Amino acid sequence: MNYVFSDKVSGLQASAIREILKFCAFPDVISFAAGNPAPEAFPTKVLAELSDSVMQTDPILALQYNITEGYTPLRDALKSWMGSRHCFEAGADDLIITSGAQQANELACKVLCNEGDTLICESPSFIGSLNAFRSYHVNLVGVEMEEDGIRLDLLEQALKDAKKAKLIYLIPNFQNPTGRTMSWEKRKAVYALAQKYNAVILEDNPYGDLRFAGEDIPAIKTLDTDGRVIYTGTFSKILAPGLRVGYVSAAEPIIQKIIVCKQVADVHTNIWAQVLCERFLATQNIEQHLAGLQKIYRHKCNLMLEGMEQHFSRKITWTKPEGGLFIWATLPQGSDMMGFCKRAVSEYKIAVVPGTAFSIRENDPSDSFRLNFSTPTDEQIVRGIEILGNMTRELLDK
Amino acid sequence: MNYVFSDKVSGLQASAIREILKFCAFPDVISFAAGNPAPEAFPTKVLAELSDSVMQTDPILALQYNITEGYTPLRDALKSWMGSRHCFEAGADDLIITSGAQQANELACKVLCNEGDTLICESPSFIGSLNAFRSYHVNLVGVEMEEDGIRLDLLEQALKDAKKAKLIYLIPNFQNPTGRTMSWEKRKAVYALAQKYNAVILEDNPYGDLRFAGEDIPAIKTLDTDGRVIYTGTFSKILAPGLRVGYVSAAEPIIQKIIVCKQVADVHTNIWAQVLCERFLATQNIEQHLAGLQKIYRHKCNLMLEGMEQHFSRKITWTKPEGGLFIWATLPQGSDMMGFCKRAVSEYKIAVVPGTAFSIRENDPSDSFRLNFSTPTDEQIVRGIEILGNMTRELLDK
Incomplete structure (x- = not known):
């Protein structure tokens, strides 16, 4: 039969960023696209x-x-x-x-x-x-x-x-x-x-x-x-x-x-x-438990920020969060952000989430992308950020 | 502040049968009002x-x-x-x-x-x-x-x-x-x-x-x-x-x-x-597990049906289910079903669910009430049905 869905859900789409996220399942991709807490932080x-x-x-x-x-x-x-x-x-x-x-x-x-x-x-x-x-x-x-x-x-x-x-x-x-x-x-x-x-x-x-x-x-x-x-x-x-x-x-x-x-x-x-x-x-001592988590995330966030400082093109800006799981990086205004994210994952094997995923109205433009530092290992952060940084310099500084 | 709820939920009420269900928490009440599976059936x-x-x-x-x-x-x-x-x-x-x-x-x-x-x-x-x-x-x-x-x-x-x-x-x-x-x-x-x-x-x-x-x-x-x-x-x-x-x-x-x-x-x-x-x-052998559950529920259902047969007024009719958790009993047409259920729980300490709880439009009348046989113990079924049966005979046969 032909289905007629309710007005409220007929416009709802499976996320437009699935194309990028599906790359994350490949073993050779380093994913900064997740939003998962660090498994080593689970008690x-x-x-x-x-x-x-x-x-x-x-x-x-x-x-x-x-x-x-x-x-x-x-x-x-x-x-x-x-x-x-x-x-x-x-x-x-x-x-x-x-x-x-x-x-x-x-x-x-x-x-x-x-x-x-x-x-x-x-x-x-x-x-x-x-x-x-x-x-x-x-x-x-x-x-x-x-x-x-x-x-x-x-x-x-x-x-x-x-x-x-x-x-x-x-x-x-x-x-x-x-x-x-x-x-x-x-x-x-x-x-x-x-x-x-x-x-x-x-x-x-x-x-x-x-x-x-x-x-x-x-x-x-x-x-x-x-x-x-x-x-x-x-x-x-x-x-x-x-x-x-x-x-x-x-x-x-x-x-x-x-x-x-x-x-x-x-x-x-x-x-x-x-x-x-x-x-x-x-x-359990919840405050002590939280202090342990904060230590893990402080370390991972700093590792990512230091790598970005070292490797990213100066034309990119980013937030310096005081907590949480995410860094928000912004390409020069008018960049082809989606092209950047697609190329990052398909050629450089680094996954990030294109900013348009978080747009209030679908198809609203964005120059930004989201990086997650909680899920990847330290080694993945160091290697992945260096690769992504080199890509940004090649793309923006040459 | 004064809250203005959405149209879809502003008519939604906490169940009108709460008054009866709250009696179920009293230790001296035998409840046939639940819909819980038998705890002894849990593996x-x-x-x-x-x-x-x-x-x-x-x-x-x-x-x-x-x-x-x-x-x-x-x-x-x-x-x-x-x-x-x-x-x-x-x-x-x-x-x-x-x-x-x-x-x-x-x-x-x-x-x-x-x-x-x-x-x-x-x-x-x-x-x-x-x-x-x-x-x-x-x-x-x-x-x-x-x-x-x-x-x-x-x-x-x-x-x-x-x-x-x-x-x-x-x-x-x-x-x-x-x-x-x-x-x-x-x-x-x-x-x-x-x-x-x-x-x-x-x-x-x-x-x-x-x-x-x-x-x-x-x-x-x-x-x-x-x-x-x-x-x-x-x-x-x-x-x-x-x-x-x-x-x-x-x-x-x-x-x-x-x-x-x-x-x-x-x-x-x-x-x-x-x-x-x-x-x-x-x-696990799921079919064998299900056979075990069926045995428990067959026994409990039969116990309740036998009690009803023995003690209930002939003016009440009820369904004979071949499975599940519930029996549906119906008072003579035009009875004060809600009054019956309220009196059953407040005077006789037996809780059942008034049929209006299952009406498609609220306040639609019902002459029926629902009995659950999965949650009470065998002893509660035997005693509770006898008490409820005596009440029906007093009410309807005198």
Whole structure:
């Protein structure tokens, strides 16, 4: 039969960058295209022990249906952890477990946006969230960033133009794909604009615990006096992404709607994984664990930045992230960025993600590409960056 | 702030039967209101061993990101298992892993239905699916059932009236909540009607492997010559629901859209759970395992039916399921069913689910209630049914 898909999904495409990503499976390709946390950062031994313990002593807990809101001891542990970091007050907000932060971001959009409603986000932004929003047929409006985050003048203009923007989606810490961090001053200004135009802020913070340089900046959520910030977090980058355990904290009426939508989405999140996260928090020193991760990522990021400094053409610029997983490099204006990325992978066997993957509107041009330093080994970083650097010099300096 | 939710979710309510379900937490209440598989049916020892093995020997597989489509060896194993049961031909269809069948059913609706599109289902039907469909603001049309499934005359009328019905949602085996099974003749007739009116069938088969009496009836999917059947299944009832592993098999263009929507919903299903399911299929005798489950459920169902036969008022009728988890009991027409259920739990400490929970349109009346025999112990079944039976006789026979 001929299929007629719904309007909201008929425009959704499997990612246009698949052509490049499929090269990553070739054994001779060095991939800086992934977004995976470093496997050596997984506390595999501890998780194996915790898993064995729960499967031996409490298998029915780990295997039976549970409630949609999530495993209560994990919710309590997270509330207390968030509270200790001055992220939110447990009293005013509620917190539930989701199947990764991806689900939290998707459901925030589902409960708040009708088709055609305006959702404002940083430009560029995380492709997974953009596609989630697209799948509800919202009107995505991108706002350009500068070094310390979204441009306030353009954000206010976008809020004005939209008449009634429902959501402002932000990744304030080590943003994907740019690695940029929003300053404290800017966080306060963004919150004030959300108040002025009565919009809800969706604050996505998957990388906040991976700060390896500079000082922590409090979440926008800490400013939230009137319940307009939905805060999403995840264990994907601090424990392991295969667990698919994230969480969302927001005012109770919003959480109630998200619970109903989560119930129809997957009933609840895999309960074994939730118990593992809870027992990890209960039995391990989480701050010490995070310090270990930060050390790994600081080393890998510096290794990549040093290589870029040494080998890249001076005509290329790039961000110097203080955390997270990504560096954002920019070719001279008007370059054939897509041609560059295709040639890098097909001729030089180095994979990066073309910036257009993160464009707010498909086919919006980009001069940039994203480099990931968490997945490759040290040796791959050193060799790969030298090869890519030589390519940039050949291409741009001759 | 005052929240304005999207039209599609603003009508969604936490279930109206919560008032009754909250009684189930009281230790002195015997609950026939659950839908959980029997915990004694979980192969906990085998799953603990398989889990320990994968966490010891291949922890990165179990913890790292994986592809949205699901763990390839599990997909292959399921294709071959489905093939051996004449469910579908691996060549024409594709099969992916979902976070429970719940996700598969939700995404089928998302990819095919615009807001306002008509989706036809059996009346009554599974509340989880109904709420999933409601969350996309479709026009739900219920079609009455008879002993051997949906009424064909009314189904054709509904298809005619709808002009263009997108989906027909069916649970052909041991339907939730009625326990009824659609006959083979009816399956063929339903498929022919779907062809005639060019609708897609969403065949939900969570209980098909739990047949403990009568003869297997092939899935509607086996009739699918033109790719119009989306078939969903799950490990929830045959291994353990906390794993949240289901699957969906459909024509490749539909599966492609579902993959994109699953990617934005939760990236992929918990990978440890997928590996466990795969290793269970690879190392255990699944048919023997299913025979063990069938024995447990046959016993529990018979125990409940015998108790009802002995103690219930003759004015109550009920279904005699050949599998699954549920019995559907019906009070004399025009009874105060909700009052009956409330009194059962508050005075007699016996919880059942009022039939209105499964109504296609909220507040549609029902004279029935659902009894679950898989979760309570044998002792609870014997005692609980006697108490409930005495209540029915007091109420109806005096």
